[in-house]
Amino acid sequence: MNKILTLLGTMILSMSVFAQTEYTFTSYYNVVNNGYNFWISTPDDYAEKKSEMPVILFLHGHSLCGTDLNRVRKYGCLDAISMGRDIDALIIAPQNPGSPWNPDKLMNVLQWVQDRFEMDTDRIYVIGMSQGGYGTFDLVSKYPDKFAAAMALCGGKSRGDVCGLNTLPFWIMHGTADKAVPLSQSQVVVDAMKKCGSTKLLRFDKIPGYNHSQLAKVFYVPETYQWLLSHNRKERKLNKDIDITVTTLGKAYQDIDRSANKITVKSGHGSAPAPSISQDANKSDGGNKSAVTTNDSLAKVANEVVQEKPKTTRTDKKPTVHVVKKGDTLYAIAKKYHTTVEKLCRLNHIKETSILSLGQKIKVR
DSSP states (O other): OHHHHHHHHHHHHHHHHHOOEEEEEEEEOSOSTTSOEEEEEEETTHHHHGGGOOEEEEEOOGGGOSSOGGGGGSSSHHHHHHTTOOOOSEEEEEEOOSSOOOHHHHHHHHHHHHHHSOOOTTOEEEEEETHHHHHHHHHHHHSGGGOSEEEEESOOOOSSOOGGGGGSOEEEEEETTOSSSOHHHHHHHHHHHHHHSOOTTEEEEEETTOOTGGGGGGGGSHHHHHHHHTOBTTBOOOOOSOOOOHHHHHTTTTSOOTTSEEEEEEEOSSOOOOOOOOTTTTOOTTOOOSOOOOTTOHHHHHTTOOOOOOOOOOSSOOOOEEEOOTTOOHHHHHHHTTOOHHHHHHHHTOOTTOOOOTTOEEEOO
């Protein structure tokens, strides 16, 4: 009898060791009027939890913009799952074609999902990086009552009114060595929040020595999701017990195994446009260089990608100079003219920290 019990115990232990968490990644194209194309990730326990299932909205940075949704899986929440991180939540991962994130379009996507999927509407969260950090600030400041908590990585603000950010737990992180989006951009948001009143629900961490892409490690540590999911819209309290430090981030990829999760990819409603990859397709705001070779074999998908044709020379003249207006920043100007802050600085013989003046002419090409 004891031998049988021992054998059963060994079998159960073996099953638990090799057990995988299963996730389904479903793509949706052209289903939301005035919205975005997007992924939805559902964990295998969704059918059991449904109305208890929290939701995380992931906003990517500029390097993943385009019309090929597979790019949204290069770094961030979906890639973290593919690498073995368990995230027990519905994840909505829209793709921005190229312009700044639009809060109203994002809300249209969120509402579409809410109308079709059961979820815990008191536990909806937003996390974004770089351009997605800007999008997080803009979305939450306009619709603060919709979210339980938010996290913005190396971003800044486009909207003037940010007072809504003060009403929910908000964690801002920025690397001190970030040259793509200077730390000052997050500081501007924090200063504006302080002018609105109490910032008791704010956490602002400056990650020493981290550049722009290194901060993507935040997506791969369990503390990120533990912190987000610990908040509830009904009770606006800031979780101060969970820390994310340089030491934490240094272990980002050490305790996850790509074989730990099983990923199934399928198509939802809508027809997909012809995929395209821009010149920065091999780059990532996150700098995650590991190949995505999960159970669904993304390598097979990659063989089906149609490369974007070289752009032909246009006969119309593009503007070469931008006249600085109120609220302009080097990052905003760079986005508008599809260039980089580094190039603007080089063209105009200025530094990233230079203060722009109204009416100043900035060469953009």
